[in-house]
Amino acid sequence: MKTTVSIIGLGLIGGSLGLALKRNPKIHIVGFDRSYATADEAFRRGIIDTVAPSAKSACEQADFVVFATPVNTTVALFEEAVNWDFKEHVIVSDTGSTKKPIMDAAKVLQEKGITFIGGHPMAGSHKSGVSAAMEHLFENAYYILTPSETTTEEQIDVIEKLLSSTKAKLIVLQAEEHDRMTAIISHFPHIVASSLVGRLAAQEEQQPFVKKLAAGGFRDLTRIASADPVMWRDITIQNREELLSQVDGWLDEMNSIRAMLEDNNPEHIFDFFAQAKTYRDQLPSTNEGAVQGALYMTFDLHIDVPDHPGVISEITKILAEANISLTNIRIVETRTDVYGILVVSFQSATERKRARQVLTAETDYSMHVL
Numbered sequence: 001m002k003t004t005v006s007i008i009g010l011g012l013i014g015g016s017l018g019l020a021l022k023r024n025p026k027i028h029i030v031g032f033d034r035s036y037a038t039a040d041e042a043f044r045r046g047i048i049d050t051v052a053p054s055a056k057s058a059c060e061q062a063d064f065v066v067f068a069t070p071v072n073t074t075v076a077l078f079e080e081a082v083n084w085d086f087k088e089h090v091i092v093s094d095t096g097s098t099k100k101p102i103m104d105a106a107k108v109l110q111e112k113g114i115t116f117i118g119g120h121p122m123a124g125s126h127k128s129g130v131s132a133a134m135e136h137l138f139e140n141a142y143y144i145l146t147p148s149e150t151t152t153e154e155q156i157d158v159i160e161k162l163l164s165s166t167k168a169k170l171i172v173l174q175a176e177e178h179d180r181m182t183a184i185i186s187h188f189p190h191i192v193a194s195s196l197v198g199r200l201a202a203q204e205e206q207q208p209f210v211k212k213l214a215a216g217g218f219r220d221l222t223r224i225a226s227a228d229p230v231m232w233r234d235i236t237i238q239n240r241e242e243l244l245s246q247v248d249g250w251l252d253e254m255n256s257i258r259a260m261l262e263d264n265n266p267e268h269i270f271d272f273f274a275q276a277k278t279y280r281d282q283l284p285s286t287n288e289g290a291v292q293g294a295l296y297m298t299f300d301l302h303i304d305v306p307d308h309p310g311v312i313s314e315i316t317k318i319l320a321e322a323n324i325s326l327t328n329i330r331i332v333e334t335r336t337d338v339y340g341i342l343v344v345s346f347q348s349a350t351e352r353k354r355a356r357q358v359l360t361a362e363t364d365y366s367m368h369v370l
């Protein structure tokens with residue numbers, strides 16, 4: 001007998017979860033998305049085994065349900081779900097980036113005897129939608145579970161077993177501590193990234209050339225500002241209190257930076273950067289085998305390539321023939337000589353190592369891992 005898992009919302013996270021759960025041959029996946037085109041793509045890509053006609057129908061046939069919708073939608077769906085006939089032993093979970101409001105909203109289900117355990121895989125991307133879904137997305141990432149007071153050890157064991165094929169590091173946290181920590185390392189940094197982009201846009205009129213100068217540093221720092229605004233609107237609304245406290249801390253920090261600039265003391269300025277460097281350098285890194293922490297990790301390979309047409313297809317052909325998938329490819333346009341730098345990103349350090357080996361064997365380009 002297969003376990004039926006229903007996924008509601010088949011975007012980046014729901015789709016990636018489907019792919020990871022499909023590694024387990026004993027799982028049958030039913031999917032529902034409000035966009036039929038998305039559900040159809042999920043089916044065609046083999047992410048789900050069957051498309052359900054409604055969220056209700058998907059939920060009523062499942063042993064395990066995961067809501068992978070934007071967090072305010074998940075709350076609204078719980079209110080509807082009170083009237084659905086879930087299986088008696090079902091475990092319901094979600095993937096939302098906030099946990100306390102989701103746990104509160106799930107109380108209506110728990111009052112009906114339904115087991116709800118909150119979930120949040122700490123891995124993602126600025127890309128959204130089913131087309132961005134990846135089987136490996138959660139590997140080595142923390143996957144936070146937030147049980148309620150009534151959750152039993154046995155129920156935690158069941159959900160941990162079900163999610164084991166994600167190869168994520170499952171950990172249990174209280175919803176409140178989850179929301180405090182994610183405000184620090186994810187939600188507030190997202191606001192800062194979007195506001196840096198806003199500052200650039202606001203000053204473009206006076207400095208029309210400025211955006212062309214926005215090179216590596218600005219792009220690295222603001223990549224996440226390209227994420228889906230619906231998802232981030234919902235997260236911001238749900239984690240407002242923690243975000244207000246982060247904004248207060250940031251305003252204090254900016255005031256002390258202002259004072260530092262007024263003082264113009266080289267030692268203090270050095271210390272400011274040195275302390276940040278020391279702390280940043282000891283955070284989980286992109287090294288082989290490292291755990292994917294709160295920091296999004298890309299496994300980039302920098303390749304010095306001659307600036308001639310066809311070079312990208314040469315590289316991608318070699319990689320495709322070796323069955324190595326890449327997650328991103330871009331040219332860094334900071335050079336003015338005849339060589340450019342092609343940056344190719346992979347899903348893991350192992351894939352990057354293999355890519356380097358095959359490219360070394362088949363080309364004479366120099367390559368660097370920064």
Ligand SMILES: NC(=O)c1ccc[n+]([C@@H]2O[C@H](COP(=O)([O-])OP(=O)(O)OC[C@H]3O[C@@H](n4cnc5c(N)ncnc54)[C@H](O)[C@@H]3O)[C@@H](O)[C@H]2O)c1
Pocket residue numbers: 008009010011012013014032033034035038055068069070071073095096097098120121122123124125126127128129130228231235
């Ligand atoms: N993107 C990330 O980096 C990330 C990481 C971890 C967790 N999360 C959380 O996971 C959830 C999903 O995020 P995502 O990045 O996959 O978003 P996404 O936009 O890629 O996918 C969301 C999907 O939900 C569908 N949907 C919306 N309303 C629906 C409804 N009423 N019924 C059925 N389907 C509906 C959409 O059509 C879409 O396919 C969010 O709660 C988000 O906070 C996101």
Ligand SMILES: O=C(O)C(=O)C[C@]1(C(=O)O)C=C[C@@H](O)C=C1
Pocket residue numbers: 096097121122123124125126127185186187224227294295296
């Ligand atoms: O890497 C990114 O693009 C992300 O924003 C992923 C990220 C994060 O902040 O780390 C975003 C929200 C999720 O809840 C979890 C992961």
